Amino acid sequence: MPKNKLSVQLNVEDFLLASDAERESLTVMRKSVGFWKDGIRRLKKNKISMISLVVILLVFILSFIVPQLYPYSYEQQIRGSENLTIMQYSQKELTSIEAGESVFPHILGTDNLGRDYAIRVMMGSRVSLTVGLVASAIILLIGSFYGSIAGFFGGWVDMIMMRIVDMIYTVPDILIIVLLSVAFDQPLKALAQRPGFQWIQLVGVNLISIFVVFALLYWVGMARIVRSQILILKEQEYVTAARALGASSGHIIKKHLLTNCIGTLIVTTTLQIPSSIFTESFLSFLGLGVAAPMPSLGSLASAALNGLQSYPHRLFAPALMISVIILSFNLLGDGLRDAFDPKLKD
Amino acid sequence: MAKYIIKRIAMAIVTIFAVATVTFFVMNMVPGGPFMSEKAISPQAQAALNEKYGLDKPLSVQYATYMKDIMHGNLGLSVKQRGRTVNMIIGTKFPVSARIGGMAILAAVMIGVPLGSIAAFKRGTLVDNIIIVFSTCGIAVPSFVVCTILMYILSLKLGLLPTYGLGSWKNYIMPVMALALYPSSYISRLMRSSMLDVMGQDYMRTARAKGLSQTVSIFKHALRNAILPVVTYLGPLLAYTVTGSFIVEKIFTIPGLGSEFIGSITGRDYPLIMGTTIFLATLMVVMNVLVDVAYKFIDPRINLK
Numbered sequence: 001m002p003k004n005k006l007s008v009q010l011n012v013e014d015f016l017l018a019s020d021a022e023r024e025s026l027t028v029m030r031k032s033v034g035f036w037k038d039g040i041r042r043l044k045k046n047k048i049s050m051i052s053l054v055v056i057l058l059v060f061i062l063s064f065i066v067p068q069l070y071p072y073s074y075e076q077q078i079r080g081s082e083n084l085t086i087m088q089y090s091q092k093e094l095t096s097i098e099a100g101e102s103v104f105p106h107i108l109g110t111d112n113l114g115r116d117y118a119i120r121v122m123m124g125s126r127v128s129l130t131v132g133l134v135a136s137a138i139i140l141l142i143g144s145f146y147g148s149i150a151g152f153f154g155g156w157v158d159m160i161m162m163r164i165v166d167m168i169y170t171v172p173d174i175l176i177i178v179l180l181s182v183a184f185d186q187p188l189k190a191l192a193q194r195p196g197f198q199w200i201q202l203v204g205v206n207l208i209s210i211f212v213v214f215a216l217l218y219w220v221g222m223a224r225i226v227r228s229q230i231l232i233l234k235e236q237e238y239v240t241a242a243r244a245l246g247a248s249s250g251h252i253i254k255k256h257l258l259t260n261c262i263g264t265l266i267v268t269t270t271l272q273i274p275s276s277i278f279t280e281s282f283l284s285f286l287g288l289g290v291a292a293p294m295p296s297l298g299s300l301a302s303a304a305l306n307g308l309q310s311y312p313h314r315l316f317a318p319a320l321m322i323s324v325i326i327l328s329f330n331l332l333g334d335g336l337r338d339a340f341d342p343k344l345k346d
Numbered sequence: 347m348a349k350y351i352i353k354r355i356a357m358a359i360v361t362i363f364a365v366a367t368v369t370f371f372v373m374n375m376v377p378g379g380p381f382m383s384e385k386a387i388s389p390q391a392q393a394a395l396n397e398k399y400g401l402d403k404p405l406s407v408q409y410a411t412y413m414k415d416i417m418h419g420n421l422g423l424s425v426k427q428r429g430r431t432v433n434m435i436i437g438t439k440f441p442v443s444a445r446i447g448g449m450a451i452l453a454a455v456m457i458g459v460p461l462g463s464i465a466a467f468k469r470g471t472l473v474d475n476i477i478i479v480f481s482t483c484g485i486a487v488p489s490f491v492v493c494t495i496l497m498y499i500l501s502l503k504l505g506l507l508p509t510y511g512l513g514s515w516k517n518y519i520m521p522v523m524a525l526a527l528y529p530s531s532y533i534s535r536l537m538r539s540s541m542l543d544v545m546g547q548d549y550m551r552t553a554r555a556k557g558l559s560q561t562v563s564i565f566k567h568a569l570r571n572a573i574l575p576v577v578t579y580l581g582p583l584l585a586y587t588v589t590g591s592f593i594v595e596k597i598f599t600i601p602g603l604g605s606e607f608i609g610s611i612t613g614r615d616y617p618l619i620m621g622t623t624i625f626l627a628t629l630m631v632v633m634n635v636l637v638d639v640a641y642k643f644i645d646p647r648i649n650l651k
Contacts, residue, residue: 167361172630174589175623176368182611182619183372278488285490286592286608301490305597308494309502319491327486 039263042339049335052328059325063126071104072116074123075293108317112307121317124297127290128277128325131207135214135276140269142215143222148253150223151230162227165220173217174282181209181288204290210280218276225268229261263340271333274326281322297322351639358635365627369620370412374405421621426613432621435606440625443595443602446518447587450525454583457530459576462537463569466545477534484531489590493524493597510599521594528590529583533576541572574645581634588626 018026033041043049067074078090093103108117150161185205192200200208233239234257242252258265283289284298297318304314396402403411415422421432465477500520501509507516544550545568553563591604599605603622610618 163357166357167364170358170361170631170634171365172585172588172627174585174592175626176365178607178611179369179372179619179623182614183375187375274486281488282490282589282593285488286596287612298488298490301494305494308498312498315494315498319495323483323487323491326488327483330482330486 035262039336039340043335046335046338049332049339052331052335055324055328056332059125059321059328060129063122063129067119067122067126070116070119070122072106072119074115074119074295076115078110078114078116108313109311111303111314117314117317120295120300121297121321124295124300124318125321125325127294127296128280128298128322131210131280132273132277132325132329135211135218135280136269136272138211138215139219139222139272139276140265143219143268144226144258144265146219147223147226148230148258151227152234152249152253152257154231158227162224165223168217168220171217173213174279176217177210177213177279177283178286178288180213181206181283184209184212204294206283206288207290210283210289214276218272222268222272225264226258226261229264230257233257233260267333267337267341270329270336274329274333277322277326277329347642350642354635354638358631361631362624362628365631366413366416366624367409369623370409373616373620416624421624422617424615424618426610426615426618432618435618436603436622436625439601439603439606442512442600443588443591443604446521446525446594446600446602447584447591449518449522450587450590451529451580451583453522453526454529454533455576457526458533459537459573461530462534463541463564463572465534465538466541466572467564469542477538481531481534481538484527485535487527489524489528490593490597492527493520493594496520496524497597512600517598517600521598521600524594524597525587525590529579529586533579533583536575536579537572540575541568544568544572547571574641577641577644578637581630581637584633585630588630 072078089097089103089105097103106116106118108121111117111120146161146165150158150165188200188205188208191197192205230253239252239256242256247255280289280296281298281301284296285302287299287302289298290296300318301315301322304311304318308315393402412422419433421436424430424432424435427435461477461481465474468474497509497520500507507520508514510517512518550563550567553567554560558566588604591602592608593604594600595602595605596608603626607619607622607626609615610622
């Protein structure tokens with residue numbers, strides 16, 4: 001039927017169901033790539049970060065799994081095996097080997113009290129890693145909470161909160177850590193005697209004061225970064241939409257703002273780990289770190305100083321370990337930044 | 347500008363005040379008070395000591411006298427070193443630390459700035475990669491590792507340098523190297539990225555287009571602008587040098603303020619701990635203010651919020 005050019009009648013064919021071929025042509029060629037997938041894809045391309053990730057995993061296995069299977073324990077003092085060098089056996093162990101028993105070698109020798117050095121280095125890195133992770137978690141929690149509140153509410157709330165941050169920023173943190181560990185020493189030791197507080201002895205007074213200081217002072221960098229992100233994000237339409245739908249401020253911060261700066265949070269937290277480990281090893285080296293039988297990479301290096309002439313490996317082992325840990329976390333952090341948060345790159 | 351400076355100084359005073367207050371109250375948390383000695387002494391002697399240090403008065407009065415003394419620059423008496431004031435100890439020990447720290451800061455800037463600039467100019471070449479590897483490793487190695495390894499190689503194995511004391515110029519080499527490694531790596535990274543940024547700017551192309559030679563355009567335009575982030579790093583650099591000196595002075599047994607501070611902690615010399623903390627905190631805060639104000643003078647584009 002010829003169509004009348006002036007007719008407003010609609011063409012019926014336009015409203016037919018689409019054929020399969022048409023449907024095919026309309027589907028998106030590439031699957032949509034989510035935030036995580038995209039970031040991980042970019043991270044996988046970065047060789048240096050992947051290598052450092054593998055190194056970090058190895059260090060984790062060495063410090064958390066291997067010590068459980070290891071035949072020696074970090075505080076076990078083996079009589080007669082004092083001051084052995086690398087792969088050396090004591091007289092007693094040699095006789096038992098001759099008798100047909102198998103004796104696990106002291107890969108890194110033993111220290112002056114006859115403790116196997118390899119296991120002490122592994123336990124030391126366990127302590128360092130734990131400190132790094134726990135401290136970074138504390139910083140992440142406080143920093144993102146504080147920063148998001150300051151950024152979201154703005155105005156005089158922001159003004160006062162950021163002035164406090166500015167002030168804390170200039171306080172010399174190491175001095176305060178030293179001060180607190182001196183002051184906490186006796187009260188916490190007294191507290192550890194009471195029932196229910198024995199864990200203090202285990203963790204060590206100095207370690208607790210390190211964590212307190214991290215909780216008090218170190219979060220300011222994180223808070224600043226989160227705040228600046230929130231300031232940008234809160235202007236977005238979806239925040240207005242959520243607001244219009246009646247969402248509370250807490251809900252908006254949690255569900256919309258913080259989830260959208262997850263990239264920044266990951267990167268900043270990862271880069272915080274090595275700097276926390278740095279601080280811990282520094283304090284342990286000065287004798288303000290973990291409590292006595294428990295080794296830390298810093299205290300091992302400090303103890304090795306006295307016998308540097310005869311047992312240099314006792315210094316090199318923890319020194320190498322800590323440098324490798326810090327280096328690989330730094331490199332992984334850089335890679336994560338490139339993958340998840342390219343804006344942050346300076 | 348004047349308003350900004352006044353605001354900045356006011357903030358600094360509040361910070362120092364806060365540090366002094368925290369120091370006072372933290373030290374008072376120590377059971378028996380900061381001046382209690384560990385040995386058992388007769389009640390009369392204890393009372394006399396309390397009176398001498400003003401410990402028989404209520405806490406608020408103690409705090410007021412303490413703050414008044416600090417404002418007059420009087421940091422009190424050392425408990426362990428009889429008859430010496432904290433001021434005297436700082437006065438004799440600080441110059442030693444300042445000399446080493448100053449040299450380290452100078453070395454860090456002198457090494458870091460050229461290295462970073464060269465890396466930026468030779469971007470993507472072998473030289474650039476070597477400098478990147480150096481600076482990445484330099485940031486990852488803690489100062490105590492650097493110190494001990496230097497000591498092992500240069501003193502114990504090769505016998506080139508003395509391990510302790512401050513007799514000759516040779517004694518300064520290792521401490522300064524150990525203190526300068528981290529900041530020089532950090533500065534070279536900072537310098538590299540800011541130099542790359544500056545070289546991409548329009549005014550650099552203009553400078554070259556109007557016929558300036560490569561050298562003149564680098565020294566007149568690029569370097570001046572690229573060095574700004576390094577200026578802001580000077581504040582944290584001083585803080586790093588102060589804390590680094592604790593380690594370095596301990597390892598090389600240098601009679602400076604750092605080793606004195608560590609000694610006062612192990613010896614529980616509370617007035618000395620308090621005095622040194624306040625002195626060093628003041629030093630760092632003042633340095634931060636100076637750097638911030640200098641930065642505004644150097645780069646007027648920064649908005650004075």
